[in-house]
Amino acid sequence: MAVEYDFDGAVVLVTGASGALGSAIAEAFDAAGATVCAADIVAPSDDDALVDSSAVEFYETDATDEDSVRDTVSAVVDDHGRLDALCNIAGTWRGGDPIEDTDVSEFDMLFDVNLKSMFLASKHAIPHLRETGGAIVSVSARSSLEGGEGDGPYRASKAGVRLLTETVAEENLGELRANAIMPSVIDTPMNREMMPDADHDSWVDPGDIADVVMFLCSDEATVTSGAAVPVYGEA
Numbered sequence: 459m460a461v462e463y464d465f466d467g468a469v470v471l472v473t474g475a476s477g478a479l480g481s482a483i484a485e486a487f488d489a490a491g492a493t494v495c496a497a498d499i500v501a502p503s504d505d506d507a508l509v510d511s512s513a514v515e516f517y518e519t520d521a522t523d524e525d526s527v528r529d530t531v532s533a534v535v536d537d538h539g540r541l542d543a544l545c546n547i548a549g550t551w552r553g554g555d556p557i558e559d560t561d562v563s564e565f566d567m568l569f570d571v572n573l574k575s576m577f578l579a580s581k582h583a584i585p586h587l588r589e590t591g592g593a594i595v596s597v598s599a600r601s602s603l604e605g606g607e608g609d610g611p612y613r614a615s616k617a618g619v620r621l622l623t624e625t626v627a628e629e630n631l632g633e634l635r636a637n638a639i640m641p642s643v644i645d646t647p648m649n650r651e652m653m654p655d656a657d658h659d660s661w662v663d664p665g666d667i668a669d670v671v672m673f674l675c676s677d678e679a680t681v682t683s684g685a686a687v688p689v690y691g692e693a
Contacts, residue, residue: 463672466491469538470675471531472514473521473579474548476500478646479597481509482664483545483671488513490672495534497521497579498548508647521548521575531582541586543675546576546596546619553609565611572615573622580626580636587634593675594636596623600690602640620686627684635683637674641667642690662691 470487474480475496484494488510496502497519502511517533520526535541549572552564576596587594601609602616619638626636643649645661667689673679674687 461669461673463490463676465542465672465676468492468542469495469534469540470543470545471495471497471534471541471579471583472545472547473497473519473575474546475514475516476502476504476507476509477547478508478648479641479644479664479667480545480547481507482668483547484509485513486665486668486672487543492542493538495530495538497527497530521579522570524578527575527578528582531579531586535586540590541583542590542592544579544583544587544592544594545671545675546579546594548575548579549597551609551612553612555608557610560611568611568615569618572612573618576619577622580622584626584630584634588630592634593679594623594626594634595671595674596636596638598623598638598640598686600640600642600688623686624684631683635674635679637679637682637684638686639667639670639674639689640686660691662689 465487470492472480472484475484476498484496488494494514495517496509496514497517499520500507502509502516517530519530552568580594596619598619599616601613623636623638643661645663670689
């Protein structure tokens with residue numbers, strides 16, 4: 459049975475909205491009646507953007523730069539008078555090298571894009587989300603649950619997302635909710651290009667993950683905060 463959500467009147471900020479997962483989440487919230495504010499360094503008009511420009515109001519944002527994030531959150535609240543949900547979707551993956559062969563610039567990039575972006579957006583959104591009793595959903599990863607060969611900095615950055623999510627939930631108990639989702643490989647054009655010989659049928663569609671994100675932002679999930687929710691199909 460399909461579940462329908464009503465976000466009419468809600469204002470939702472989605473970082474990384476031009477990517478495959480971010481665009482699916484943005485368009486799902488738009489279809490549910492929300493005002494969707496898309497934050498990304500890639501504009502919807504760019505050839506690499508996947509988001510439907512008619513579904514969002516775009517705010518050019520460098521999610522790793524505090525001034526840029528602060529300005530975006532302030533602009534969203536100024537433009538719409540409120541903020542009801544923050545979806546921290548900006549992120550990336552790199553892997554392949556053991557620790558001793560990993561360049562520090564790659565380490566810094568992964569922590570900036572995956573963890574710092576989540577920290578900055580949450581930091582500046584929390585005061586506004588407290589006013590609406592809102593919700594934050596961030597993207598961790600299944601692989602963050604254990605160490606592994608070749609992509610340690612990625613796993614560590616995503617483990618940090620889980621721990622910061624638990625911290626935000628604890629610090630704002632009764633005022634807002636914060637949860638994380640844990641995907642494995644998502645069925646995106648980029649992943650198919652990177653792994654052409656993989657079993658694509660076992661990958662999870664971004665639209666299915668968007669449904670979970672909407673649930674976590676909805677009134678149906680008011681008793682759920684501080685959770686790390688698997689979104690990788692069968693364990």
